[in-house]
Amino acid sequence: MLGKIEHLGIAVKNLEEAEKRYTQLLGVPPYKRETVESEHVITSFFMAGPNKIELLQATAPESAIAKFIEKRGEGIHHVAYEVEDIVAEMERLRQQGFTLLNEAPKHGADDKLICFVHPRDAHGALVELCQSI
Numbered sequence: 001m002l003g004k005i006e007h008l009g010i011a012v013k014n015l016e017e018a019e020k021r022y023t024q025l026l027g028v029p030p031y032k033r034e035t036v037e038s039e040h041v042i043t044s045f046f047m048a049g050p051n052k053i054e055l056l057q058a059t060a061p062e063s064a065i066a067k068f069i070e071k072r073g074e075g076i077h078h079v080a081y082e083v084e085d086i087v088a089e090m091e092r093l094r095q096q097g098f099t100l101l102n103e104a105p106k107h108g109a110d111d112k113l114i115c116f117v118h119p120r121d122a123h124g125a126l127v128e129l130c131q132s133i
């Protein structure tokens with residue numbers, strides 16, 4: 001079973017500008033910046049009450065974020081759900097015919113193990129599973 005929404009991922013062109021705007025919007029500064037080399041992204045995290053927002057800027061043209069912005073422009077890129085046992089959830093989803101975008105859990109930002117589910121299997125929304133390390 002998937003748990004609560006762990007974060008919303010928002011694709012941005014310029015992280016510095018987006019951080020300034022989201023600081024104005026949310027009324028709090030980001031609590032963390034983190035580069036994830038394997039995903040070719042730099043991220044910035046905010047808390048909006050109990051909810052987490054992840055801004056993502058591409059660091060290379062092959063990044064999923066760069067491709068997304070090229071095709072669709074800036075905006076909500078993925079919905080991440082908390083899971084207690086990512087391997088068990090991956091197996092459960094695989095058995096139900098979902099296409100997992102990584103074979104095994106990988107290291108994400110903010111001390112998480114992550115796995116992505118193809119957006120075509122969730123009515124157009126890219127899904128990220130997140131287990132705290």
Ligand SMILES: CC[C@@H](C(=O)O)C(=O)SCCNC(=O)CCNC(=O)[C@H](O)C(C)(C)COP(=O)(O)OP(=O)(O)OC[C@H]1O[C@@H](n2cnc3c(N)ncnc32)[C@H](O)[C@@H]1OP(=O)(O)O
Nearest residue numbers: 009036039043064067068077101108109116119124125126
């Ligand atoms: C920082 C680490 C981590 C965390 O800890 O939180 C992250 O959040 S990393 C976030 C970035 N990483 C990823 O997104 C990895 C998973 N994504 C992928 O593997 C790919 O992006 C994809 C979803 C498989 C799409 O790749 P690809 O097929 O190569 O791209 P296309 O541009 O050809 O798109 C095909 C099709 O899918 C639509 N699409 C693409 N991205 C999304 C999206 N985020 N949400 C909804 N739909 C998406 C795209 O528009 C194409 O549709 P059509 O044009 O209708 O064919």
Ligand SMILES: [Co+2]
Nearest residue numbers: 009054080128
């Ligand atoms: Co994410």
